[in-house]
Amino acid sequence: MPAAAAMNAVPQLALLVEGRDRKGLLHDMTAAILRHDGDVHSVEILERGERSAIFWELEQVGDPDALIAALESIDVVETVRRLPSMVQVYGKRIIVVGAGAQVGQVAIGAVGEADRHNIRGEKISVDTIPIVGEANLAAAVRAVARLPRAACLVLAGSLMGGEVSDAVDDVRSHGILVVSLNMAGSVPEHADLVVTDPVQAGVMAVMAVAETARFDLARVRGQRF
């Protein structure tokens, strides 16, 4: 199973732990989780400084109620609540990166198509960033592998290559699909799929990751539309 797929599974237990903040609090929580055999699927620090709010997604916890009691017994912790996991709420993510005008058109296609699948019980969100310059673009592409729940990257621009193409190879090696607009530069040669119309690129990106769609990217890989 590619890394991206493993990260998109729904975890056993999602907990929001709130209270006052102090140094070493995260370490005390990881100790409690370890004592209850928990494996950390994800952790998000929502508030820090005076107050603390930490959101944990956990696996393999032997006795969830006992773990909740253990977290509640930490001196500064005030409340521990069970919440839905982020993948249940926001689902898989399509990331669109590039020039504003084209990113907007890809978003129109992707959001419209995600709506149709989300109505049938899927959860797909579409995240975008308009960005300028090869170094910024390469950093944003590389960082897609560090975004939780990222399933597909769409490159929306007119000229991308060099460092960006290396970043595309890197992201694909993490199990993330890459769709490129038909454009100048070497990026299209490094993508899984090349699409000329930005609206269609957005639609196809969503179809490729939706479980309710009958679109197998493996059957069209390397083609240009």
Add this chain to the structure above:
Amino acid sequence: MPAAAAMNAVPQLALLVEGRDRKGLLHDMTAAILRHDGDVHSVEILERGERSAIFWELEQVGDPDALIAALESIDVVETVRRLPSMVQVYGKRIIVVGAGAQVGQVAIGAVGEADRHNIRGEKISVDTIPIVGEANLAAAVRAVARLPRAACLVLAGSLMGGEVSDAVDDVRSHGILVVSLNMAGSVPEHADLVVTDPVQAGVMAVMAVAETARFDLARVRGQRF
């Protein structure tokens, strides 16, 4: 300083720690960070299972090189690399939630406006999810407070109220701005700003969080455009 603003500062040190995975690894890393006086700004688990990749954003580390050496000395750790922080790469986030057709139009406005600010050195990204049903919508709105770097939420629909309005109050209490389309239901009464045209709603949301824009939401709060 509201929680959202504190979370959007650039952290002192961002490290990607990679190697094999095993139970208790996160706990061993928090121990090393604590020994070097580090305060955890954010942590992201990128890979788990066979391989492990954990991205740390840290503050107040006494001696960064000593901490890196301490992390490298953990049995399963293979490499520790300094990376740019997520706020440096993706910046502040505008979150757009609602019905597909309207979410797409808000995205057009927000992405186009973000492009203009990002060209001048800002980093603003626009994240969307088309979603159906009061319970799903309320969960998505509430979870905005759990999204890293979220600065503004735009509600794009034609009818929202009840549980969604409660969720809007909750998100605003976390220091996140809320822009609502002019629509049926009670949500517009709970928002910071109500805008009729979805493209303008996207533009205004970006203007409200951009430091390069001269738009002070406090001066138009409660108005309808």
